[in-house]
Amino acid sequence: MSRVVKLAVIPGDGIGPEVVAEAEKVLDAVTANSDVAFDKTRFSLGAARYLETGDTLTDEDLDAIKANDAIILGAVGGTPGDPALKDANIERGLLLRLRFTLDHYVNLRPSKLYPGAAGPLADPGEIDFVVVREGTEGPYVGNGGAIRVGTSNEVANETSVNTAYGVERVVRYAFELAERRRQQLTLVHKTNVLVHAGGMWQRIVNEVAGEHPGVAVDYLHVDAATIFMVSNPSRFDVIVTDNLFGDILTDLAGAVTGGIGLAASGNINPDGTFPSMFEPVHGSAPDIAGQQKADPTAAILSVALLLDHLGLREESARVTSAVEADIAERLGSRTTTEVGDAIIARLRA
Amino acid sequence: MSRVVKLAVIPGDGIGPEVVAEAEKVLDAVTANSDVAFDKTRFSLGAARYLETGDTLTDEDLDAIKANDAIILGAVGGTPGDPALKDANIERGLLLRLRFTLDHYVNLRPSKLYPGAAGPLADPGEIDFVVVREGTEGPYVGNGGAIRVGTSNEVANETSVNTAYGVERVVRYAFELAERRRQQLTLVHKTNVLVHAGGMWQRIVNEVAGEHPGVAVDYLHVDAATIFMVSNPSRFDVIVTDNLFGDILTDLAGAVTGGIGLAASGNINPDGTFPSMFEPVHGSAPDIAGQQKADPTAAILSVALLLDHLGLREESARVTSAVEADIAERLGSRTTTEVGDAIIARLRA
Ligand SMILES: CC(C)[C@H](C(=O)O)[C@@H](O)C(=O)O
Numbered sequence: 001m002s003r004v005v006k007l008a009v010i011p012g013d014g015i016g017p018e019v020v021a022e023a024e025k026v027l028d029a030v031t032a033n034s035d036v037a038f039d040k041t042r043f044s045l046g047a048a049r050y051l052e053t054g055d056t057l058t059d060e061d062l063d064a065i066k067a068n069d070a071i072i073l074g075a076v077g078g079t080p081g082d083p084a085l086k087d088a089n090i091e092r093g094l095l096l097r098l099r100f101t102l103d104h105y106v107n108l109r110p111s112k113l114y115p116g117a118a119g120p121l122a123d124p125g126e127i128d129f130v131v132v133r134e135g136t137e138g139p140y141v142g143n144g145g146a147i148r149v150g151t152s153n154e155v156a157n158e159t160s161v162n163t164a165y166g167v168e169r170v171v172r173y174a175f176e177l178a179e180r181r182r183q184q185l186t187l188v189h190k191t192n193v194l195v196h197a198g199g200m201w202q203r204i205v206n207e208v209a210g211e212h213p214g215v216a217v218d219y220l221h222v223d224a225a226t227i228f229m230v231s232n233p234s235r236f237d238v239i240v241t242d243n244l245f246g247d248i249l250t251d252l253a254g255a256v257t258g259g260i261g262l263a264a265s266g267n268i269n270p271d272g273t274f275p276s277m278f279e280p281v282h283g284s285a286p287d288i289a290g291q292q293k294a295d296p297t298a299a300i301l302s303v304a305l306l307l308d309h310l311g312l313r314e315e316s317a318r319v320t321s322a323v324e325a326d327i328a329e330r331l332g333s334r335t336t337t338e339v340g341d342a343i344i345a346r347l348r349a
Numbered sequence: 350m351s352r353v354v355k356l357a358v359i360p361g362d363g364i365g366p367e368v369v370a371e372a373e374k375v376l377d378a379v380t381a382n383s384d385v386a387f388d389k390t391r392f393s394l395g396a397a398r399y400l401e402t403g404d405t406l407t408d409e410d411l412d413a414i415k416a417n418d419a420i421i422l423g424a425v426g427g428t429p430g431d432p433a434l435k436d437a438n439i440e441r442g443l444l445l446r447l448r449f450t451l452d453h454y455v456n457l458r459p460s461k462l463y464p465g466a467a468g469p470l471a472d473p474g475e476i477d478f479v480v481v482r483e484g485t486e487g488p489y490v491g492n493g494g495a496i497r498v499g500t501s502n503e504v505a506n507e508t509s510v511n512t513a514y515g516v517e518r519v520v521r522y523a524f525e526l527a528e529r530r531r532q533q534l535t536l537v538h539k540t541n542v543l544v545h546a547g548g549m550w551q552r553i554v555n556e557v558a559g560e561h562p563g564v565a566v567d568y569l570h571v572d573a574a575t576i577f578m579v580s581n582p583s584r585f586d587v588i589v590t591d592n593l594f595g596d597i598l599t600d601l602a603g604a605v606t607g608g609i610g611l612a613a614s615g616n617i618n619p620d621g622t623f624p625s626m627f628e629p630v631h632g633s634a635p636d637i638a639g640q641q642k643a644d645p646t647a648a649i650l651s652v653a654l655l656l657d658h659l660g661l662r663e664e665s666a667r668v669t670s671a672v673e674a675d676i677a678e679r680l681g682s683r684t685t686t687e688v689g690d691a692i693i694a695r696l697r698a
Pocket residue numbers: 091092095096247281541542572
């Protein structure tokens with residue numbers, strides 16, 4: 001009696017295909033003797049596809065992707081400054097369109113300093129926290145506009161839209177996660193300046209906190225949060241924050257825990273209405289693409305998040321352990337494939 | 350023939366009065382034998398005043414402040430969570446009102462790792478950059494609002510307003526500063542998401558760059574900028590960015606260069622229409638107020654920025670050198686007054 005998981009694979013641009021190849025190998029290896037089979041469909045999306053066809057993400061693409069149970073994405077985006085991409089916004093048109101259309105309201109970004117990983121901090125202490133970044137609202141909604149564009153009288157506005165509906169669901173998710181972890185939740189916002197949005201976030205956190213008396217709750221302004229991220233990252237367990245602050249904090253968190261070559265993420269629709277999407281936090285890095293220089297670890301840890309999301313907790317833990325063991329013994333430089341193979345060898349051992 | 354500078358002094362709340370007292374002593378000492386005299390007017394503003402009178406900043410206060418040539422501010426803000434301050438927003442009503450009304454469009458925040466300062470990075474390299482943060486636009490304008498407040502159908506919006514007028518003037522300032530420094534300017538924004546505001550910032554930087562062929566210009570998304578801030582801060586010379594991104598980056602920069610106890614700032618109106626205001630980046634820290642525990646260095650370095658702004662470059666350099674010498678030999682803990690006195694002793698030596 002086997003379970004079939006329909007998996008959309010979007011390798012994307014730059015180093016995306018290289019790291020996704022390793023992630024797929026790991027997924028195959030860890031589920032080889034299980035009763036789960038992956039029925040994969042590959043999607044050719046990203047800057048390369050745009051340059052060929054002019055399409056970023058068509059409605060047909062979207063429908064085909066929606067027919068899956070989950071998605072793995074490598075990275076998307078062409079060479080910065082490429083004039084042929086001037087009118088394209090692959091990030092908005094593809095990545096953000098997927099997150100918004102598939103209602104990925106939880107952008108889950110764990111940060112852990114694995115023994116052996118070399119971060120920039122002299123005395124990092126233990127780092128093990130998760131950022132629950134809201135994924136479908138805030139300054140990311142695209143509700144901006146400009147007048148008199150290109151003139152010295154231009155006015156360009158960007159509106160951050162925040163709803164109680166959207167904030168409450170992600171706050172609830174964060175509290176539930178905190179219950180299963182170290183029972184500590186930090187709201188990060190900028191309530192002293194963004195009084196309306198910040199006030200609503202604070203109110204909703206206070207309300208939901210009442211249902212979780214065991215969870216200790218605190219608040220940090222986003223500027224202060226960056227200070228703690230480098231001076232005392234051990235203080236964090238679960239951080240809940242808006243789309244933009246989460247974007248900023250998780251890149252910083254990735255750097256602090258050894259580089260975004262290790263940072264995985266899940267774009268999750270907890271309701272299960274749409275497939276969730278798992279991707280490394282890093283970009284497509286076209287400058288090193290095709291050279292086997294990219295570290296596939298972030299993509300492989302994204303597979304661990306995918307497995308966990310599918311309820312395959314043992315398989316997920318095995319991938320994480322194999323990665324952890326690999327990081328602990330990293331020596332010299334290896335190719336993308338060598339890193340993938342080393343992790344698979346540990347999985348099989 | 351002596352020059353009289355009218356100086357508004359706003360000690361503020363918490364540790365503000367303690368650090369401002371040392372800053373004033375340093376200002377007096379360094380100008381003692383010069384032909385500049387300071388005609389000071391003290392303003393009692395902040396949470397304490399609000400709790401007493403219900404006023405945050407009256408029109409009369411504003412008029413009286415405007416009659417000065419420059420302003421020194423300590424820190425404002427009461428005890429977080431104080432129920433009596435629930436309806437006050439000292440930050441918006443006082444600090445931001447001053448910055449906006451006095452058209453402080455350049456928020457100047459230098460970051461330098463002084464020898465002897467202990468930052469969190471294992472291998473910081475040389476750090477010496479300046480963030481030119483826009484001070485009168487962006488998400489700080491207060492153009493937000495909410496409907497159905499307090500209900501599960503609340504919608505809370507915040508609008509970031511950006512004008513070519515406002516962006517161009519701060520970008521010009523940043524280029525001129527870069528010309529006098531290491532001729533390198535980095536624009537930080539989030540152009541791939543905030544396409545209207547980001548696009549205008551990028552366009553204006555490109556345009557002004559044409560007038561400064563000697564300045565090398567690059568661009569970083571704000572999330573990537575935080576990575577470089579901890580992995581390679583030496584890459585920065587002048588950063589120009591919007592109000593919110595500048596807020597976030599300068600707290601992080603302060604942490605990286607030894608803590609915000611050392612970070613100074615100038616809120617500058619380069620046109621001279623209104624008095625510029627000099628303040629430490631840190632807050633009022635009510636938890637350690639009145640205990641002589643606060644480091645006055647950031648306030649004293651803000652005096653150096655004030656002196657520089659007044660064209661008193663030699664005096665400014667003397668203050669900076671005295672601080673630098675003090676930091677190089679810091680041992681054990683000293684009271685706020687002891688730090689101020691030690692710096693004054695070096696000034697006089
Ligand atoms: C590529 C970009 C649109 C994206 C974001 O800002 O969310 C990226 O930085 C990320 O964090 O996944």
